[in-house]
Amino acid sequence: MTKGSDLLVAALENEGVERIFGVPGEENLDVVDSLRKSRIELILTRHEQSAAFMAATHGRLTGRPGVCISTLGPGALNLVTGAAYAHLGAMPMILLTGQKGIMTSRQARFQIVDMIATMRPLTKSTRQIVSTATIPTFVRDAFRVAMEERPGPVHLELPEDIAGEETPDLPLVPPHPIELPVAPPAALDRAAEMILAARRPLVMLGAATSRPRLTAGLVDFVLRTRIPFFNTQMGKGTVAGGHKLYLGTAALSERDYVHEAIDRADLIISIGHDTIEKPPFLMAPNGPQVIHVGYVPANVEQVYFPHAEVIGDVGPSLALLADRLEGKLRTASALAPLREEILARIADRATEDRFPPTPQRIVFDVRRVMPADGIVALDNGMYKIWFARNYRTWMPNTLLLDNALATMGAGLPSAMMASILYPQRRVMAVCGDGGFMMNSQELETAVRLKLNLVVLILEDNAYGMIRWKQAVDDFTDWGLTFGNPDFVKYAEAYGAKGARVATTAALVPTLDAAFEAGGVHLVTVPIDYSENTRVLVDELRDRVPPAARV
Ligand SMILES: Cc1ncc(C[n+]2csc(CCOP(=O)(O)OP(=O)(O)O)c2C)c(N)n1
Ligand SMILES: [Mg+2]
Numbered sequence: 001m002t003k004g005s006d007l008l009v010a011a012l013e014n015e016g017v018e019r020i021f022g023v024p025g026e027e028n029l030d031v032v033d034s035l036r037k038s039r040i041e042l043i044l045t046r047h048e049q050s051a052a053f054m055a056a057t058h059g060r061l062t063g064r065p066g067v068c069i070s071t072l073g074p075g076a077l078n079l080v081t082g083a084a085y086a087h088l089g090a091m092p093m094i095l096l097t098g099q100k101g102i103m104t105s106r107q108a109r110f111q112i113v114d115m116i117a118t119m120r121p122l123t124k125s126t127r128q129i130v131s132t133a134t135i136p137t138f139v140r141d142a143f144r145v146a147m148e149e150r151p152g153p154v155h156l157e158l159p160e161d162i163a164g165e166e167t168p169d170l171p172l173v174p175p176h177p178i179e180l181p182v183a184p185p186a187a188l189d190r191a192a193e194m195i196l197a198a199r200r201p202l203v204m205l206g207a208a209t210s211r212p213r214l215t216a217g218l219v220d221f222v223l224r225t226r227i228p229f230f231n232t233q234m235g236k237g238t239v240a241g242g243h244k245l246y247l248g249t250a251a252l253s254e255r256d257y258v259h260e261a262i263d264r265a266d267l268i269i270s271i272g273h274d275t276i277e278k279p280p281f282l283m284a285p286n287g288p289q290v291i292h293v294g295y296v297p298a299n300v301e302q303v304y305f306p307h308a309e310v311i312g313d314v315g316p317s318l319a320l321l322a323d324r325l326e327g328k329l330r331t332a333s334a335l336a337p338l339r340e341e342i343l344a345r346i347a348d349r350a351t352e353d354r355f356p357p358t359p360q361r362i363v364f365d366v367r368r369v370m371p372a373d374g375i376v377a378l379d380n381g382m383y384k385i386w387f388a389r390n391y392r393t394w395m396p397n398t399l400l401l402d403n404a405l406a407t408m409g410a411g412l413p414s415a416m417m418a419s420i421l422y423p424q425r426r427v428m429a430v431c432g433d434g435g436f437m438m439n440s441q442e443l444e445t446a447v448r449l450k451l452n453l454v455v456l457i458l459e460d461n462a463y464g465m466i467r468w469k470q471a472v473d474d475f476t477d478w479g480l481t482f483g484n485p486d487f488v489k490y491a492e493a494y495g496a497k498g499a500r501v502a503t504t505a506a507l508v509p510t511l512d513a514a515f516e517a518g519g520v521h522l523v524t525v526p527i528d529y530s531e532n533t534r535v536l537v538d539e540l541r542d543r544v545p546p547a548a549r550v
Contacts, residue, residue, distance in 0.1 A: 004132040005030035005163040007170060009038045011139035014172040017067050019043050020096075021051035025071020027098030030163035043449065046441040048075050052082020052095065053413035053439075056153070059092035061397055061421055063212040065146040065154075069096045073111040076118070081407055083122040086153040088276050088404035090207065092146040093153040095123070101161030102130065119155040126155035132167035140173035149180065149295035150274070180295065182320060183312035191291045191310050192324035198267035198289070200334040203227050204280060207234035207404070208272030208295060208314070214238070215396045217315025218271065224322040226332045228339065230258050232273065232280040233403040237393035247335070248342050250280030251388035255540045257342040261335045267291070270306065272314060275299045276404045293318065346390055349531070356526035357504045359386035362458065366428065367391055369511040374426035375400065375418045379411025381432030382465040382532060383458050409438030412455060416442060419451040426515050429455045433484050434463045443494040446520045454514045457487055457524040468532045491522035501525040
């Protein structure tokens, strides 16, 4: 005989789970005891929200769900932002929460929140386990649903009495590999015909192209067709940003230099676009034709309504599409000549010496200290636009940013997850002074886990992005500034190392030294945000779309 929690933990082991992140409560104590006897590591965090961000990032980087755990009510409610982060961002994750016993009610309604109802709009599936007999199938199904396209979070609630209930050893359900169907020939023929008829085709790589299973298929498609490409923020890195056909990243929805190419295209092959992202461009009735290539059909939006779709396993479907196109595309590179100018404009002021440094300079310097496989995880703030726009990626999933929920507070936990998964690679979290403080308590977790991690804090003593929007919309500058702790002492109080960058020239050596030394480092640098308005408003306002120019 075993008990419910033993069965749950055995079912998690059966799925290959290696670690669980979270903060247990008394309702999880049976599960904690079962974990103690298992191969699974329990990684305590200092807030449930970070546990969920870490588990979601595990899903994003590996394609296998990360697992997080909390108690009932208050703990479970702390997971909800992480659930939404994974749900909007399409990251496979399992959320396990406790609950009071369901067969008796000895504590009346103390701490009870209806978490099944709470999680319903935030997950792909949410279920209470009401009998030990269902644990093997519920767990297997949870992993299947979480990983299946479009991936996302699944919630399981295990009440205390079911966790502790004696049960015979029940057989587990073995996982099996999943092959997805490829797009049907009729859809491929239709798409090929449209592409062959286009005079100025363009490829867009969207969020779903970051799925770990897809990378090779994308590179092949780009190399075989030689159509220039750009990417959305979350599609960054899927084909190397240094590639001769890379035209840039759509960090804004319009007017940026990359839109020079988008506005001129007569056909966009939109691969893996997920409209959960802030629009990379705005479709209009007289604009380019759009072919949506995806695992799942496109959502139809006011700003995205594709004219044709190629739905199926994206890599193999693209190979079949390339078979129909290779060698027949006479105008494939029509837009490629725009590349030099777009990239030169974007790189403007990247090497300027002024102090505090410009965002462009910070992005440039971070790129210098990160090897090709180094991972930068961004929190949310003004600098995200600059990194999306200016940071060139050479490998998939090396710039982790959230352009879906776009929540503050995820930068440090997602960097920690990357550092756990890839201990040999350089990992840096880049955070604003606002977003960093939303989960800064995890510095303790990072130090305890002996991670190698550099956290770069961009200090403007403000919720800078909102302050900028306030100025752009002609509101009075009011109500969005704050004071900061002494970040160097703050790091030291956690047993991490702290450094303050006092000259622009010191940024690269300080970051390099931090990586060389290993361990957890916090580096703080002030940032000159006057560039936000100078470039993103004034300079781009004058960039008239080419259609209006002729
Ligand atoms: C959890 C959460 N709260 C509020 C916001 C709205 N918001 C977006 S950016 C931002 C300011 C971020 O400030 P900071 O982290 O200091 O970065 P900065 O823009 O100053 O570089 C705010 C409040 C959000 N996206 N997420
Ligand atoms: Mg700030």
